[in-house]
Amino acid sequence: MNLFRSEEHIARWLGGRDPGATISVVKLSELARAWWDDRLSPAWVPHTREQNMAILYRLGLTGDFWELA
Amino acid sequence: MHVDEADLGLRRRTYAFFVEHGRAPLAAELGDPDEVLAGWRRLHAEHAVVLNPATDELRMLNPFSVVPTAYRVQAGGRWWYGNCAWDAFGICAALQTDGRVETSCPDCGEPLAVAVRDGRPEDESLLFHCLVPAGHWWDDIVFS
Numbered sequence: 001m002n003l004f005r006s007e008e009h010i011a012r013w014l015g016g017r018d019p020g021a022t023i024s025v026v027k028l029s030e031l032a033r034a035w036w037d038d039r040l041s042p043a044w045v046p047h048t049r050e051q052n053m054a055i056l057y058r059l060g061l062t063g064d065f066w067e068l069a
Numbered sequence: 070m071h072v073d074e075a076d077l078g079l080r081r082r083t084y085a086f087f088v089e090h091g092r093a094p095l096a097a098e099l100g101d102p103d104e105v106l107a108g109w110r111r112l113h114a115e116h117a118v119v120l121n122p123a124t125d126e127l128r129m130l131n132p133f134s135v136v137p138t139a140y141r142v143q144a145g146g147r148w149w150y151g152n153c154a155w156d157a158f159g160i161c162a163a164l165q166t167d168g169r170v171e172t173s174c175p176d177c178g179e180p181l182a183v184a185v186r187d188g189r190p191e192d193e194s195l196l197f198h199c200l201v202p203a204g205h206w207w208d209d210i211v212f213s
Binding site: 009017020026036056064069 | 072077080081084088115116117131132153154155156157158159160161162163164165170172174175176177179181183185188189190192193194195196197198199200201202203204205206207213
């Protein structure tokens with residue numbers, strides 16, 4: 001789960017491996033806020049799979065790649 | 070194995086210690102070491118903390134990394150380490166503050182730095198690549 005300057009750098013880093021998923025850093029920051037912003041709350045309890053899937057779905061991160069275990 | 074209210078209390082104390090001191094606590098710093106370790110193991114099983122399986126020491130308090138990584142984050146007046154790019158932004162989110170993420174391109178080694186203001190990156194041109202499908206993230210969370 002890394003940051004890159006461009007698609008060209010990602011392709012070179014993959015070196016022939018199958019790519020995963022690429023999103024913009026703006027989308028990543030939205031995902032990070034939705035996923036982690038409650039992590040230090042005294043009321044925090046583990047997210048359910050359904051809660052986490054709802055976050056991904058809301059951000060348009062859908063399809064087999066984003067299907068949680 | 071499920072966590073109960075006592076385990077969640079242990080988790081809260083573990084995270085609070087980490088944020089206050091900038092380092093992970095030893096088990097003995099939070100109570101009876103055997104009881105704390107048993108609680109951490111239950112929390113690990115529920116992905117609420119991550120232990121080093123070889124030592125039972127804390128490895129991740131997601132989004133924070135307990136050990137140095139390639140993702141450094143300046144936030145809340147201190148430097149932190151994120152487990153990955155996602156977690157690096159997550160540190161600003163968890164602390165609910167602005168910050169700065171620093172790393173290097175895994176391809177060419179060029180330094181990359183991005184400020185985070187009000188939850189948004191100032192440099193919007195960077196890309197995030199996730200190699201492992203979500204269904205396999207916890208097969209090996211350190212690799213993911």
